[in-house]
Structures are given as structure tokens and as C-alpha cells.
Amino acid sequence: MPELPEVEHAAASLRRFLTGDAITSAEGDRTRVFRGSSPDVFARELPGRTLERLARFGKYLVLELDAGVVLLSHLGMSGKWVRRAPGEPAPGHSRARLRLASGSVLHYSDPRLLGRLAVLRGVLPRDIPEIAALGPDPLRDGIDVPALTQRARASARPVKVILMDQAVIAGLGNIQVTEALFRAGVHPSRPGCSLSRAEVAAIAAGIEASIAHTIAALGAGEIAYLSESSATPNPFQVYARAGEACPRCRVALERRTIGGRTSVFCPRCQPERRRARPRRAPQR
DNA sequence: ACGGATGTTCGCGC
């Protein structure tokens, strides 16, 4: 459960679960999920605390509790927060648990252990180094197109890689970038420095549209689209659809590894080379 | 059975 839309969804759920329900006890298993603080600190600092504020920064969740205690949570690729009613069995791969006054239990479940939990003390979210390193968040801050244009055009890296860089824009991952570039009609391999202002504007619009679409899909019922059983169809236009027909022009979607991640694109709607400007017939 | 998967970080080489 990783990119901005899913983390936003998780933030809303956690906020609902924890508002007005104090933590009575906490336990964390000894796994690599705890980085920056130990399971012991988790178990010692959280009991008795209540949630004051919960904010999402890119893919990070920052839970500000009373008494100056802050819980930093990153879901990695497979992490999720799950609430269990009193007596219900734990989900698989529960790595940490918060027992609440109501009797329900919040589990942090993470099969692959790629997520992270850390307990911090007396810091403002913006002063946490991991948060301070993030670029603007498209949902809260919007996208500053002139700033993105300047940044993109100063780099020769593939636009896919630029957009996945959390210091450029916070919260985008492989899915959102793949979808946004398809919507914008821009090939993921295009060097940032080759992009026109209009293309960057189209990419910004594509990002916003893709995020909105994904949030709507999540709200409309499903958090599960990949691997969580085929019960829920893939809600994306091109992600994980290599070989299928482009939803716009019906040509076969292609796949390529860019920046170490699988990209899917339409070779016709997202041309790799900008179409040469028509030239006058050569003089003779 | 093999290959790939929503993320991040680290080491190595150029």
C-alpha cells in the first residue's frame, strides 16, 4: 500500500481509528521495521498517549501524540495499518500493535518488512530530516508548474526518474508516474531537459488527474488492485497492462525498465522522440 | 517453478 493516494487513505483511516481512543498498550516485534528507534521505545512511549494530529507528507505518515511523542510511519511496499475488533485474530505479518481503550487493536502489518516505524520526541514534523528532505506534496501544496519546469529542464535524467524523486515532488511512485505520463502523452524516457513548457504543464495535470482518479477508486470501494486477489480489477489505464491495447489509440502498450522500475507506455501516444517540426523543402 | 511486485538505501564504478 504505498503511493500518495493509498497513504492518504491510510491517514484518513488512522485518524478515524485513533481519534478519541487512547492507546493503552503497545508492542513491537524485533524486526527491521523499527529503524531510528527500537521496539522497546515503541512499547514504552506509546501507552497512555492520545492522537493530537496526523498528517501525511508524501508517503510518510506523522502521528503527533500528546506529551510530545511523535510516531513516524512509512508503509514501504507492503505495509498497512489494520484495525481489529476486540477478540478478532491478528492479520498476517503483524509487526507492531497498538491496543486501544475501546478494546480494538491497531496492527501494523508488513509482510516484506520494507516499511518503517520510529518513535521521536519533541519534534515538529517539518523538522524531521526525512520530512524536510521532501519536495512539495501535490495534494496539499499543489504543483508549481514554473518551478517544476525549471527543475525538469535542468536535468538530463529521464522524466520518469525525475518524477519519482521524492525531493522533486513528494508521494509519487511507479504507478502514479506511469499513469501521469500516459495521461500527459509524454514518454517516460524523455530527458527532463528536452521537455517543453507545455509538456511539463500536461504532466502536472496528468499527476493531479491520476491522483484524483486513484483516490476516487479507493473511496469507491477498493484498496486492493494488485495481488490482493483478482476480485478487484486493475483500475489503472496502463500500469500493469503491457501488451494490452492502448485505451486511447488501441496500439499495443509496451514495457521498458527505466530507473530500475518497469514502465508501461503507449509508443504512439507517448512518442520517444518529439516529432520533428515540418521543414521547408530543401533549396537547390 | 520462475519472475516480478506499490519503496528506499547502500555500495560500487565511472
Next chain:
DNA sequence: CGCGCGAACATCCG
């Protein structure tokens, strides 16, 4: 210093 690449993390799913 910047950048690219591959590996690593641990498990699940088709």
C-alpha cells in the same frame, strides 16, 4: 559531486 546500476530487504501471487 553527480549519476547509473544492481543488490538487498522478505513474502506473495500468477
